[in-house]
Amino acid sequence: MLELSQKTNLLEERNLHYPLQDVEDPNLYREIYDYESVPKIMFNHRRVPIGMPSEIWITDTSFRDGQQSQDPYTPEQIRDLFRLMSRLGGPWGIIRQTEFFVYSEKDRKAVELCRDLGLRFPEITTWIRANRNDFQLVKDLGIRETGILVSCSDYHIFKKMKKTRSEAMKMYLDAVSLAFESGVMPRCHLEDITRADFYGFVVPFVNALMNMSRDAGIPVKIRACDTMGYGVPYPEVALPRSVPGIIYGLQHYSDVESEYLEWHGHNDFYKAVTNAATAWLYGACAVNCSLLGIGERTGNIPLEAMCFEYAAMRGSLDGMDTTAITDIARYFRDEIGYSIPPMTPFVGRSFNMTRAGIHADGLMKDEEIYSIFNTRKLLNRPASVMIGPNSGLAGIAYWINQNYQLAPEEMLDKQSPLVVAMKEWIDAQFAGGRQSSLSVNELEKRIEELSQGRLGRL
Secondary structure (H helix, E strand, C coil): CEEECCCCCCEEECCCCCCCCCCCCCCCCCCCCCCCCCCCCCECCCCCCCCCCCCCEEEECCCCCHHHHCCCCCHHHHHHHHHHHHHHHCCCCCEEEEEECCCCHHHHHHHHHHHHCCCCCCEEEEEECCCHHHHHHHHHCCCCEEEEECCCCHHHHHHHCCCCHHHHHHHHHHHHHHHHHHCCEEEEEECCHHHCCHHHHHHHHHHHHHHHHHHHCCCCEEEEEECCCCCECCCCECCCCEHHHHHHHHHHCCCCCHHHEEEEEECCCCCHHHHHHHHHHCCCCEEEEEHHHCCCCCCECEHHHHHHHHHHHHCCCCCCCCHHHHHHHHHHHHHHCCCCCCCCCCCCCCCCEECCHHHHHHHHHCHHHCCCCCHHHHHCCCCEECCCCCCHHHHHHHHHHHHCCCCHHHCCCCCCHHHHHHHHHHHHHHHCCCCCCCCHHHHHHHHHHHHCCCCCCC
């Protein structure tokens, strides 16, 4: 049957039907995943159209997936991070939702502390086991949406759950039915979708979910979970690894509206951010992230990265306060005791710091030469330099000007006697065999001695 598409305004075939393929043996895609070698990227040269939704947003899993990879946060820490996340997401809710466990008294206390803040965004959702008691718990808490695990690859169905595809599908549909009976909106987490038989299981399963949703009058969200980070963003890549193919397929063959389609990725192959942006481009409204990318194994999609990816794609921050990212990083270091790798973009101590003297010379002439954007404005962190054996006169001058926040008329240049004297002292330090960079305290002490407390007059 031909039908005029509301999205493309073109006549399209709508009688495509993919029944469940209840195979005897699991499809493990051994030609791609043989386990003894690097997973292969297979191309089929089929392109799908870009279809960026009119509105896109970020959801958060810091208090669910993020907590599973380190010491759990206290309820008070969750409240503080929730407040900072709300400030970062801004009044329009670019960070739309975050998910919580609700099993323990501590979990529920965290939910209540966050609710008591009275913030509109992010909306509080949950993640539960698929049983009647858990759905009732969510309903009793007055939470309208919850995540449910519905693993969709044969690795999980056959090897982990010891079921057939039809048995797994029945179990999942029964769980969703319980959610509908409880009046809770289910968010189905299609775990391991990048190793799943897309047309043999994923599409028929999601089609069944959509039919149930229409009958119940309650929406179902579909979260496509790249559990192992196998997703690939390139055009013409074949399923099951194709991010464009997965997002397009869920829309085109299962009628999942963009508003109810979400991508959740991991960073095992360094593709988490690019895959998430690709999901946006091809039609998913939401990408699911965690603060600082903290999550299982190599981590989730870093939430702060997607804030900047959003701004790059939309041309606007749309109310986001990105200076909150610096406060979030500081909170993780100072209050939680989390060690952030120094080179981590946007949040690491060294992300906008240069060690090379020639770069510092460029920073002195025009900060824009070696700084990715105005980090002072967008992150409340000025570009900086680290003093070491390769800093040179320019690096030392730049460090002094920044560290002491000298006014333009007070700033030192490469020829200033204090800068020259500091370079001689620094060169002597490293000529004596020193390997480590100089600390702020060491530098300030020596500057005090050389300037006799009269910085900038030498």
